[in-house]
Amino acid sequence: MNHFHKFGLGILSIFALHQLNAQQKYEWKEASSGGYTYKYVTNDPLKARFYTLKNGLKVILTQNSKEPRIAVNIPVRTGSNNDPSDHTGLAHYLEHLLFKGTDRFGSLDWAKEKPYLDQITNLYAEYNKIPTSDSVARKSKYHEIDSVSGVASHYSIANEYDKLMASLGSQGTNAHTSVEETVYEENIPSNALDKFLQIQAERFRNPQFRLFHTELEAVYEEKNRGLDNDGWKIYETLLSNVFPTSNYGQQTTIGTIEHLKNPSLIAIRDYYNKYYVPNNMAIVMSGDFNLDEAIKLIDKDFSYMVAKPVSDYQDPIEKPIVGPIVKDVYGPSAESVTIGYRIGKSESEDAMMSDLIGEILNNGKAGLFDLNLNKAQKVAKSSAGPDQMKDYGVFELSGSPKQGQSLEEVKDLLLQQVELLKKGQFDTTLIKAIVANNKLSVLKGLDNNDARMGMLMKDFINSKSDNWPFVISELDNMSKVSAKEVIAYANEIFKDNNYVIVYKKKGEDKNVIKVDKPAISPVETNAGRQSDFVAQMTSTPLPPIQPKWVNYATAIQKAKVKTAEVLYVPNKENSLFNLYYYYDFGSYSNKYLPLALNYLQFLGTDKYSSADFSKLFYDQAASFSASASAESMTLSVNGLNENYTKAVSLFEDLLLHCKGDDEALKSLKNRMLKSRADAKLNKGAIASGLRNYAAYGAKNPFNNVLSDKEIEDLTADQLVKILHELPNYKHRILYYGPQALPVFTAKLGSLHSIPATWAATPKAIKFDRVAQTENEVYFANYDMVQSEIYWHRKLDQFDTSKLAIVNLFNNYFGGDMGSIVFQTIREAKALAYSTGALISTPAKKEEVFTFIGYVGSQADKHDDAIHAMNELIDTLPLNEHSFTSAIGTLKKDIETERITKTGILFNYLALEKQGINYDIRKSLYNSYGKYKLSDVVNYHDTELANKPYSYIIVASDKKIAPDSLKDYGKVKVVSLEDIFGY
Known part of the structure; x- marks a missing residue:
């Protein structure tokens, strides 16, 4: 049955919002301000300005004054795709080294330090020429590198860049490298912009690769951590077979062990000189700053950079996959299946169609995977969606087995959903719902500087043809796509057997070879000292920013809905609401509570099935959640205010009238037992449990869980009884939304079930930490x-x-x-x-x-x-x-x-x-x-x-x-x- 037609679409009201106005024109325009010309795109929700300086440096600015901070990315259009084939991992090395300073900072005495750095460069060149089989000669040469590095470190200042950023008040100082990008990341106070730009301009002027061998050791550690990560092994195996020719699959970002053991500072410097040029870089900022002032500062500080021709890596045309190509990956973590199809490049019609198909399969609520696999509990978990890169992409399907289920069975279930898509056996009105829900997500994300900046940064990496109009018009373009076009595209990319499948199996990985520890002597960090450049940068205080305190007595309005206290904060910015029922008890009071709340998502009522509820919420561009921590519980509903009554009514109906489903509980028990078994294969879960064991003793919060027998004996009626009784326990109502307080309380009073007197709050178990009396x-x-x-x-x-x-x-x-x-x-x-x-x-x-x-x-x-x-x-x-x-x-x-x-x-x-x-x-x-x-x-x-x-x-x-x-x-x-x- 077509449930969207049955219930009637509530989507059209979303399009009435001026923030989400569909079918607009997105066209490049040109304007000037403050003496600089820039481009912009009409109807851009970010109102971004795109500048190009005379040396080719792109500057992309978007203003957002919600808080006095600025999120900054400095992306370089290069990554592991451009690594020399005999020096893989080089781009990633270089990313680490851009934190080591220049000839002006990071050094106490550059004139004295430089000869030693030159000597280290030459020693590594000699080291590279020694065959790896000659361990004695290599050990001797590395000892020489270590010795000279120790002397050089007396002139270096470790982490001076990080300390300098901290002095400005920067948060999240970091960087990352992937196949096509190296990105330097900061989040600075708005009053620090002038100094920050001066520092960044200096950072890229003449970077020095000091303290290299200790940083190299950190990269070794990063490689070893990757060898312990089964997820990374799955991904690398998938890419290497989806892309048997391209560097997407043939060169990993962190590099091979052989190349990690044989770094070349000469090759790193050559790489820097080749790709770190202004016409291959950008400065992307989102936050609280004056656009005209910012571009002047950037131009002043970065105009010294000189453009050079850059030859991009050209991906070879990959031959069609003839498969299935089947690969096994072994490791200690839980088993899974990952299937990958090669798809077209990012920021293209192919990418848009892949995004849409990904949502039809798996949007978290009403997709084919959501309803037929996850909601129906046919597998432990499943997901689907594209991983887009500049020249190609991978469409991934993944799933984990339930208890007693084989990987082959999971594979068949995943592919069955693809077949339904190819045959057009999906609700075609889902396309409109997908567009509406995604536009709602865009509206929610407009306040987030990192999200705004991230979109602009990715567009810079993926496109040299000024593709921003395509990016921001994707959802409007999606809304024009017909079901016929979706089916045709699905049949094109999901051709029979044109995929790579990776089975993650439990077992010892015979191929793991760790990067061995070289003999490294501790180096001098000169932690309490600073360079003249840093002293100059920090000598004058920044313009003041006054903190803003919250007066909770006035910021939160209080009221009552019957016997429940209301905590209210008005939303004066848009038409979104968040409603919470907050309880001061959780799993410490009832071990069954988290399971009951999880069970709720698989239940229906006499009127609607569980799948119906998922579709109805998705139709209203709304969602609900129910979760319990150790000592609190939150039930929530959020979405558009105009759908508030429908969304809250749906949730109240589900909570009060849900019916037990024995088959759903049987599947939930199966998945729960499998999840518990999988947790014993997860090093993070083991570490967390062991920390609790040490902190509290044998009985602790981590293992305060249901026994196997308690799960086995559990009935649907028990869990439903817990759910039905939840409104009877004392809870507070939290609201952030556009309704006036009297309107909100009056409406909710008619929607929300509240008893005349509260039931007694269940007593919580108490855990006391163990005092350490001996090691x-x-x-x-x-x-x-x-x-x-x-x-x-x-x-x-x-x-x-x-x-x-x-x-x-x-x-x-x-x-x-x-x-x-x-x-x-x-x-x-x-x-x-x-x-x-x-x-x-x-x-x-x-x-x-x-x-x-x-x-x-x-x-x-x-x-x-x-x-x-x-x-x-x-x-x-x-x-x-x-x-x-x-x-x-x-x-x-x-x-x-x-x-x-x-x-x-x-x-x-x-x-x-x-x-x-x-x-x-x-x-x-x-x-x-x-x-x-x-x-x-x-x-x-x-x-x-x-x-x-x-x-x-x-x-x-x-x-x-x-x-x-x-x-x-x-x-x-x-x-x-x-x-x-x-």
């Missing part, structure tokens, strides 16, 4: 290259007076790339790709602070990593400059933070749990400047130094024998059954 080691075995190491210690009970010193300590000690932990363990000693440490602040006033440390290390560096962290825990290095920077960073974060919309509601609730009824940020902001470094030292020495700890280690017992850990404390090998409780 203990908790070990769990997992087949992997890496070793995951955590430190845990219970501290004092929550106290608002300690929040400021805790935040200061965290920022100074282990908060980011400029922190003591990162500087020492990664930068100076090259012991980890990822490391950090912090004092965790509890969510409730009755709970305690805890210390958590982490190092992800190669197994053969395991002991060195533990000793390095222990040294920092026992003796805090002193760095007055870093401490001052920590204070500045914390204050700048508060100055530019704006708590708005639903954030007001949920921040209020979070503060309430901590016993706070005001904006705590104000007192923190005013107190940070009163502290001295000695206060942080005293806190560290009192709370952490020379204290017993729980060491939590997940590693392969083939690489780290548990008995070898006795030096750190009493060792307990914890079984998966003890960790998970089943």
Whole structure:
């Protein structure tokens, strides 16, 4: 039956919104302002300006003044596709090295440092010529590299770039490399734009590849982490077979082990000179700034760059896939199936059709995969959609088996949905619903600077032909597509057997070869010193930005709907609403509660089936969710205000009148048991469980779950009874939307079931953290290259007076790339790709602070990593400059933070749990400047130094024998059954 026709479309009202006005014209226009000419596209929701400087540098700007911050990307149109075939991974290396400074910063004395850097470059060239079979000669040469690097490090300043960004108040300093792009990422306060652009211009002027061998070791760690990631192995296997000729499949971004062992600084410099030129780069910004002023600053700072011809990588024309091509991938994680079809390039008609087909198959609510596989619980989970790249793309289908289901059965079910699409056996009105829901998503995302900037950045990477009109008109173009065209395109790309299928199977991967640890001596980081350039940049203060505090007494209006308290914040910006029913109890009060809420999505009523509800919500461009954490539960509905009554009525009808479905429960139990079994194969889940075991003991929040027997004995009536009774328990109503408060309360009073008196709130189980009285080691075995190491210690009970010193300590000690932990363990000693440490602040006033440390290390560096962290825990290095920077960073974060919309509601609730009824940020902001470094030292020495700890280690017992850990404390090998409780 065609349910959309049955129920009647509510879509047309969406198109009446002026923000979503369909069928507009998107055309390039030209304009001038502030002495600069730019292009723009009519009806662009981002109102972006596209400039091209005289040297070819693209500047793409979009203004958004919701908060005093600016999201910035500096993309370069190059990635692993352009890596030389004998130096794969080079683009990624280079990305890391662009954080090392230039001849003006990152160095204490460039004239003295340069000869050593030149010598290191030459030594690597000699090293590359030694055959890998000659281990003695290679070891000797690497020792020479290590020695000279140690001398050179006396003149270098590690992480000076990161510290400089922190001094500006930047957040999320990072970068990434993929097949076609290298992108440098920052999020800065709006008052720092002038200085920021000067720093970026300097960054790209004459980068120096200092501290290379320790950074290389970090890349080794990154490679080893990838070898432990079955998802990456699946993806690389898929691409290598979908693209047997192109670099999309033949060159991985991180590079081969052989090439990682033989880097060439000469080749890296040549690559930089070839691709890092202005006509191959852009500056993309979204945020609170003046457009005319910004382009002047960019032109002033980047005009020194000189354009050069750039020859793009030309993808060969791949021959059609003749298959199926079947590949197996082995590893310790759960089994799955991934099927890939080659499709056309991004920002094309092919890409638009692939996007549309992806939504018809899998939109999260009403697609063929959603209804026929996920909602019907035919598989554990499934998904479908395109992965678009510049010259080609991959359309992926993926699925995981239920308990007792074979991978072949999953494959058949996935392909059956494709066949339905090819035969036109889908609801053709779904196209309109897809367009409407996606336009609604665009409307929601207009406030988000990262989302706005990300769209513009990807367009720059994917197109040299100014394709922005196509990008922003895609949804309008989709709305014109007929079902006949969809069917024809589906039959074109999903031709019989023209796919690659990757079976992820459980088992030992015989092909994994880790990157071995070279002998590296710790280098000097000069952590407390700075270059003249940085001193100049930081000598003058930034223009002030005044913080804005939330007065919760006025920001939140309170009312009643019958006996339920209402917390109300008006939405004065658009016609979207968010409605929440918030309960102060969760799974600690009822272990069945999360399962009952999960069961709700598979239920219907006498009037509508579960599939009907999914389609109806999708038709209204609305959605609902129901979830429980340990001590709270939230039921929510959101969407367009004009569909508010319909959406809320639908949810209330489902919650109050849902009927038990034995077959759905049987499938849910099957999937739940499979999910529980899969969790025992997931290193992240194992680590999380082991941390809980160490923190709370054998009975802990992580294994507070249903037993197999409790699941087996569970009936549909039990779960439905829990759902039907939910409105009877005390809850608060949270609303952010455009309705006036009296209108909202009156409407909801007629829609929402509330009892005259509340049922007694179920009592919650209490878990107490274990105090560490001696060092203990908790070990769990997992087949992997890496070793995951955590430190845990219970501290004092929550106290608002300690929040400021805790935040200061965290920022100074282990908060980011400029922190003591990162500087020492990664930068100076090259012991980890990822490391950090912090004092965790509890969510409730009755709970305690805890210390958590982490190092992800190669197994053969395991002991060195533990000793390095222990040294920092026992003796805090002193760095007055870093401490001052920590204070500045914390204050700048508060100055530019704006708590708005639903954030007001949920921040209020979070503060309430901590016993706070005001904006705590104000007192923190005013107190940070009163502290001295000695206060942080005293806190560290009192709370952490020379204290017993729980060491939590997940590693392969083939690489780290548990008995070898006795030096750190009493060792307990914890079984998966003890960790998970089943």
